[in-house]
Amino acid sequence: MDRKWWTLIAVSVATFMLLLDITVVNVALPSIRKDLNASFTDLQWVLDAYALTLAALVLTAGSLADRLGRRRIFSWGLVIFSLASLLCALSPNPTFLNIARAVQGVGGAAMFAVSLALVAQEFPAGRERGVAMGWYGATIGVAVALGPLVGGALTDGLGWESIFYLNVPIGVVTLIVTFTRLRESRDPHATRVDWAGVAAFSASLFLLVLALVRGNDEGWTSTLILSLLSASAALMAVFVWIELRVPEPMLPMRLFRRHAFTGVQLAAFGVSSSLFALFLYLTLYMQNYLGLTPFGTGLRYLPVTAVSFLASPIAGLLLSRVPARVMLGAGLAAIGLGLYLMGGVAPGDEWTTLLPGFVIAGAGVGLINPVIADVAVSVVPKQQSGMAAGINDTFRQVGISVGIAVWGAIFVARGAREVRELAAGTPAAGGGHPHELVEAASSGNLDMVLAAFPPRSRQAVATAARDGFLAGFNEVLYYGSLVCFAAAVLAVWLVREHQIER
Structure with missing residues (x-):
């Protein structure tokens, strides 16, 4: 088999592992909360600790890869990520887990930063690269599709620790393929790290x-x-x-003069800060509000992820035929519409209320993933592909980390306001109780918090807390849809075909 296909396989498997870890962890969060006695803030940091270090270091990793060798940095990323996964599995408390997740982000940064560059150096621009990016996008779809199912099955059957143990053998096999089949490459003009x-x-x-x-x-x-x-x-x-x-910046500002470059970064930020960040709150709704098991939650995610998987290869084939801005605009608009349809959940609704939004958002994700991956490395000289891939991944991870934090702040504030109104005249409406009740409903810890209230008022307080959860949940979904619609407009306005190498 040709080296380029081995490269695509290694990169796809590594990306699969990285994304699987994110989607798997989403489903396992309620179990982690229970076993480690974690708070709502702890659960946010389980995701943000990883996304923060990845976002902060992916540009540096891309620069180092251009200088020291892309295969070398990719290999070190695999080693760090696999060892950190082992530490995550052995975590005795939330603080240890979050530190291990931060170390995971260091390894993830090294892998993410060069994944697209390794593919771009083996597949020439045009139809062949479009097909490769289509398969790369399909890998993302598979990871998103299987993540909730695998995470749910492992968490229910073997405990949440097993979701991190899974990364170790995958990392070892990928490392062997990397050393034996991949070609080393670097930017001969790169000299220093910023x-x-x-x-x-x-x-x-x-x-x-x-x-x-x-x-x-x-x-x-x-x-x-x-x-x-x-x-x-x-x-x-x-x-x-x-x-x-500085002579050699990690983020060359001159690149943003190229409108297509700016547009694809905003598209990546838009989808990551909306749908991908909101997966945390969708999971908390299905498990802690509806009472579904981790595996049951994984099954409910199948529509959004299966449609994404099916749409990605089609999008890859369309890359050389349809203008990138059209695909980006249509995909982001579909995700925005999907998030809007997911909103408006009422107390008596079942998970099927989310189904139309899942399907439409899944189609949007499948449509834009290959486009973002292709355009990100096709709007700069080939020698800077590592840097370009790193910049794009930075915008993705900044979107996830900032999105989770922003939605969490809006979610709790809106939910607390609802609790304060519904529980007016009771102890639950005073002081910090409204915030505490919304966070307890979110993290599955409501019964413990209710024990502090008089028995006669507990049912009313519980109803107010659950209604507050829904108020915050619906609001962040609506705001997420607005982010996607705005990103769609910006992508259509900024991305121009003549600036993309074909």
């Missing part, structure tokens, strides 16, 4: 997410939250200043 940019960007992103996660508890006008937001903005300004002045 460490100052790395430090400023990472610190800014961390402070932003920390402020968003802690905002409801500390108060949005508190000194702590305002200081965190101000420091984050200042560090981001420093980062831009650095990138405009």
Whole structure:
């Protein structure tokens, strides 16, 4: 078999493992909460700790790959990710798990940063690369499709730890293929790493997410939250200043003069900050509100993921025939419509209320994944493909990490407001009880919190908490749909075919 197909296989398997880990963890979160006695904030950090380090380091990993060798960095990523997965499985408490997840993100950054570059160097631009990107997109679809099922089956049968053990043998096999079949490549003109940019960007992103996660508890006008937001903005300004002045920036600002480059980054951010970030809240709804098992939740995700899997190869074939902006705009609009249809859930509804939205959003994801992957590396010179892939993955992961934090803040604030209105005149409406009740309903810990209220009022308080959950849940779905519609408009406006190598 030709080397290019071995490259596609290795990259696809690694991507499968990375994405499987995200979707698997989503389904396992309620079980992790129960076993490790985790809070709602802990559950947010299980996802954000991974996404934050991945987003913060993927650009650096791309730069290192261009300098030290893409195969080498990819291999180190596999090693770090596999070892961190083992640590996740052995976690005795939420803090240990979140630290291990952060280390996982380091390995994930190295793998993500060069995946598309490895494919792009083996498949020439045009129809052949379009087919390869179609299969790459299908891999994403399979990971998303199988993730909830595999995660549900493993969590129900062997415990949540097994979802992390699964990565170890997959990582070892992929590492063997990487060393024996893949070709080394690098940018001969690359010389140095932008460490100052790395430090400023990472610190800014961390402070932003920390402020968003802690905002409801500390108060949005508190000194702590305002200081965190101000420091984050200042560090981001420093980062831009650095990138405009260093000889070899990790994020060359000149690339954003190319409208197609900017458009595809906004498309990646749009889908990641909306649908992918909202998978956390969809899972909490199905497991902690409807009472489904992890495997039952995985089964309910099949429509969105199966449609995505079927649409990706078709999108890959259309890449050389249909303008990229048309596919991006249509796909993002479909995801926005799907999220809108998922909203409006009422207390007596079943999971089937989400079904039309699942199908339409799944088709949108399948349509845009291959397009984003192809355009991301086709709007820059081939020598910079590692950097371009890293930038695109950064926008994806920043979207997920910031999205989870933003939706969490809106979700709890809206839910608490609903609880305060419904429970007016009772102890549940005072102090921090509304926030506490919404978080308890979200994390499956409501019975424990209700024990602190008088027995006669518990049923009314429980109803208010569950209604507050739905109020917050519906609101973040509607806002998520607006993000996608906005990204669709920007993609159609900015992406131009003549700027894409075909």
